[in-house]
Amino acid sequence: MSINFFFPDSFPKLPILKEIIRIMQKSLESVDPLTVVEKSISFDEKCLWVNRKCVPLNNIKSIIVIGFGKASQKMAIGLKKAINRIRIKGAIICKYNDPTLEKELLPDIVTLIGNHPIPGENSIESTRVIIDLVKNRGPNDLVFCLISGGGSSLFTDPNQAISLASLRKLTDLLIKSGASIQEINTVRKHLDKIKGGGLVKMVYPNQLFSLIISDVIGDELSMIASGPTAEDPTTFKDALRVIQKYNLEKKIDKSVIEILYKGLIGKIEENLKPYDYRMTKVFNFIVSNNRIAALAGKNQAVKEGFYSEVISNHLTGEAREVGYNLGRILVKLKTKSSLKYPICLIAGGESTVKVKGRGKGGRNLEIALAAALEMNNVDRVCLLTFATDGEDGNTDAAGAVVTSKTVHIAESQGLNPITFLNQNNSYEFFAKVGGIIKTGPTGTNVNDLYLLFIY
Numbered sequence: 001m002s003i004n005f006f007f008p009d010s011f012p013k014l015p016i017l018k019e020i021i022r023i024m025q026k027s028l029e030s031v032d033p034l035t036v037v038e039k040s041i042s043f044d045e046k047c048l049w050v051n052r053k054c055v056p057l058n059n060i061k062s063i064i065v066i067g068f069g070k071a072s073q074k075m076a077i078g079l080k081k082a083i084n085r086i087r088i089k090g091a092i093i094c095k096y097n098d099p100t101l102e103k104e105l106l107p108d109i110v111t112l113i114g115n116h117p118i119p120g121e122n123s124i125e126s127t128r129v130i131i132d133l134v135k136n137r138g139p140n141d142l143v144f145c146l147i148s149g150g151g152s153s154l155f156t157d158p159n160q161a162i163s164l165a166s167l168r169k170l171t172d173l174l175i176k177s178g179a180s181i182q183e184i185n186t187v188r189k190h191l192d193k194i195k196g197g198g199l200v201k202m203v204y205p206n207q208l209f210s211l212i213i214s215d216v217i218g219d220e221l222s223m224i225a226s227g228p229t230a231e232d233p234t235t236f237k238d239a240l241r242v243i244q245k246y247n248l249e250k251k252i253d254k255s256v257i258e259i260l261y262k263g264l265i266g267k268i269e270e271n272l273k274p275y276d277y278r279m280t281k282v283f284n285f286i287v288s289n290n291r292i293a294a295l296a297g298k299n300q301a302v303k304e305g306f307y308s309e310v311i312s313n314h315l316t317g318e319a320r321e322v323g324y325n326l327g328r329i330l331v332k333l334k335t336k337s338s339l340k341y342p343i344c345l346i347a348g349g350e351s352t353v354k355v356k357g358r359g360k361g362g363r364n365l366e367i368a369l370a371a372a373l374e375m376n377n378v379d380r381v382c383l384l385t386f387a388t389d390g391e392d393g394n395t396d397a398a399g400a401v402v403t404s405k406t407v408h409i410a411e412s413q414g415l416n417p418i419t420f421l422n423q424n425n426s427y428e429f430f431a432k433v434g435g436i437i438k439t440g441p442t443g444t445n446v447n448d449l450y451l452l453f454i455y
Contacts, residue, residue, distance in 0.1 A: 011434035030296030033071035037078030061140035065090030068155035069148030073101040114154030149215030149445030151225025166253035177246040178354030190239040196232035197272025214289040232271035236263030290348035306344035315349025323367035327374025345452040359425020362393020368400035389445035
């Protein structure tokens with residue numbers, strides 16, 4: 001995987017750049033979708049083993065493979081490599097089609113394209129293909145579902161009373177409001193027929209195995225891709241509370257509110273609830289998450305000669321506040337800690353951005369810019385933040401790296417970092433000052449990683 005940094009001549013040279021790149025690479029390699037799925041499956045004479053669950057081979061006629069998310073192509077290849085003794089057929093939905101991977105999946109598994117982060121016609125049409133595939137299953141067919149980040153938008157079958165335009169408008173408003181992914185998915189689940197356990201209802205009574213790459217803090221099954229194979233503890237009332245919390249009632253279309261109120265009074269069936277009998281046929285397995293990536297980064301950092309610890313995998317909140325806090329941690333460590341240098345602390349999570357300006361940039365770029373303000377003129381420290389899927393908001397950046405000199409470089413060019421932050425224009429800031437990280441789509445998604453260095 002290519003990891004590229006944009007450093008103009010004015011940006012100070014990083015003496016630990018090679019080490020940083022190797023740490024990033026190891027983190028991403030540890031959550032490679034193909035590898036983690038292939039390792040989850042094995043055979044013996046009598047059983048197909050999925051993790052530690054045995055499925056008797058004589059009970060399986062064929063396997064139906066469905067998948068959705070940014071990692072679905074690689075996950076499907078891992079599954080195809082592992083299951084080489086049973087006939088398989090299926091379809092997956094991804095954001096970007098890699099023709100090389102598509103060719104490897106054919107003719108058994110078809111690659112479909114969806115829309116992300118806002119659902120569109122492609123998402124709906126591709127989802128219908130998967131629904132038809134599942135509906136035509138035989139009684140002895142085993143269903144494998146491959147789930148990864150982005151699945152909520154890519155795999156969608158909205159309530160017929162809501163138009164695609166209304167759904168797109170709602171999703172865009174929720175994302176820009178600063179709502180957490182849990183809040184956004186709580187609303188999504190109550191406007192869609194396959195989310196919130198809807199896929200379970202469709203597949204029952206066949207056995208359903210889900211292999212899941214988590215992009216949700218805490219690996220909450222009901223929230224990853226909006227929980228199509230999980231029970232849903234949230235309600236229509238919870239969905240309405242989210243709408244009200246962010247003052248969206250008058251901004252969204254009336255059809256959305258009508259659906260939620262109908263659900264509230266029982267005119268629309270609630271999602272699959274805990275202890276539903278149909279869940280006895282479902283087996284959900286988390287095969288990769290943020291903690292795995294962070295630990296791999298830590299182990300590589302130790303090999304590179306750093307003192308290293310994973311300090312959290314649950315960082316959330318407004319991006320700039322997360323950035324301020326990470327910057328303060330670095331400053332405090334540099335000025336007061338008794339730890340020996342070099343140090344590499346690793347954290348993971350996913351922040352939110354409440355969009356107020358008209359600029360360009362995502363949560364990781366905002367975190368980096370806010371951290372730079374705290375780190376100003378504190379020598380030999382740097383912070384790196386990046387999205388593991390390689391996409392930070394509406395940009396081609398994965399994230400950014402900042403040092404004690406970042407603010408000074410900006411000011412020498414007549415730029416005010418605070419102005420860029422307030423305008424949500426962090427991408428333009430780093431395009432001028434330097435520090436942008438580009439990886440391109442990585443094919444996986446386990447939230448964001450933050451690397452804090454003292455050297």
